[in-house]
Each structure stands twice: as structure tokens, then as C-alpha cells.
Amino acid sequence: MDNSTAHTGAKSLKIIGLVATGNALNAKARHEMVPLEKARIFTIAFWAKVDAKEAPLRKVSISLQTSDDLWPGFYNKTLVLDSIEWKEYSDTFLVDVNELNDAWPGLCIAESDIDFWIDDFRLFEGGTGDEIIGYQKARLPGIWGKIKTQH
Amino acid sequence: MVKIIYVNLFLLLVITSSLNAQNTWLLGQNRIANGTFEEDEVGKPPRKWEIAKGG
Numbered sequence: 001m002d003n004s005t006a007h008t009g010a011k012s013l014k015i016i017g018l019v020a021t022g023n024a025l026n027a028k029a030r031h032e033m034v035p036l037e038k039a040r041i042f043t044i045a046f047w048a049k050v051d052a053k054e055a056p057l058r059k060v061s062i063s064l065q066t067s068d069d070l071w072p073g074f075y076n077k078t079l080v081l082d083s084i085e086w087k088e089y090s091d092t093f094l095v096d097v098n099e100l101n102d103a104w105p106g107l108c109i110a111e112s113d114i115d116f117w118i119d120d121f122r123l124f125e126g127g128t129g130d131e132i133i134g135y136q137k138a139r140l141p142g143i144w145g146k147i148k149t150q151h
Numbered sequence: 152m153v154k155i156i157y158v159n160l161f162l163l164l165v166i167t168s169s170l171n172a173q174n175t176w177l178l179g180q181n182r183i184a185n186g187t188f189e190e191d192e193v194g195k196p197p198r199k200w201e202i203a204k205g206g
Contacts, residue, residue: 001188001194002193008187008189011188011191012188013197026205027203027204030201031185032200034183034184035183036183105183119186120186121185122186125183132180
């Protein structure tokens, strides 16, 4: 964790590369397991910043895999981080596998050893415009009214 | 009796939605995973994240 720069708040996650293997899959920065449902659209979005002391471009791969034996990956998409200032990157995809309770969302990082920071990493249901910002605590009477009108 | 059924149905829906990503929109959010890192300690790995070897 690093507090020298952040997109939001005071802290961000700095990925420090020591050795590049040339294969992004050889190292991952991943979130703990989350549930996903099949045949639904999801979006991964995050802010990143490449360390200007190293290079202006840095490849990473968005990765989703399960914790089952052999850790099968079911989504992978390469992105090029191309800014030494904070910039948002996103990718929307269809989860076309059976229902999952143990998906690991994250970034594959071993293709390059160029350092970078990430912040505000989100995995949410829907496309880029569907994100509900923050946690808006629903009012129970409002939910109750919706339920009554639907039944 | 009808009110009791409605209340029970409502509670079931709320509990289900909190457990199931499909229905999180009902509670006003659709975020499944996040990394804002504000609760994590500087100099240490973030708590909900792992830097791992793989593939």
C-alpha cells in the first residue's frame, strides 16, 4: 500500500515489478473471491497511473478465474496503461460460464516489470453506465412500495 | 394473515438480495468487488487483495 499518490482518498496500491517473465499470467494482483452469475454482463473498471520514472506504457491483463482445481480462467483481456497521470480504464464482458461462487477478479501483471499504481478498482453488474456510485442505502418504505406495485 | 405473508415475503427478498449478486440493485448498489484501499495499511498488502504467482 502506498500513500504517495492516490486517485481517491489518500492511498493506492502500487504494483512494483521486479522481474518480467513475458507472460502476464505468471503473477496476479487479485481481489478475494466473489460470486458471479452466468449470462450476465459485468464491468471491471479501475484507475491507474504508470510510474513516470520507468516508462509511459505498461501492459496488464484483466483476469477472471475460479479457485477450482486448475484455476480455470474464463475471461482475459489485455489493456495498455498509457498515462503517467491517473486515468480510468474499463472493460465490459459477458460471463458465459456456469454460476460461480468463487471468481477471482484482478489484473495479470507479469508481462512487464514497469511499476504502476491502481485505485478505485470496481467489479459491478452491468455496463459502464450502469454503475451505482457508492452505497446508497435504500429506504425500506420505497422498496416496500415497489414490491407492492409489482404484485 | 395477508400482511404477515407480505412482510415475510419482503424479508425473504431483502435477505436473498443481500446474498445474491443478481439482486444487489434492489439495495441501491451493484458493486461486487472493489479496491479503494482506504482501510488498508501503508506498506502492507491490501487486506482483500493478494499478489500471487500463477499460470
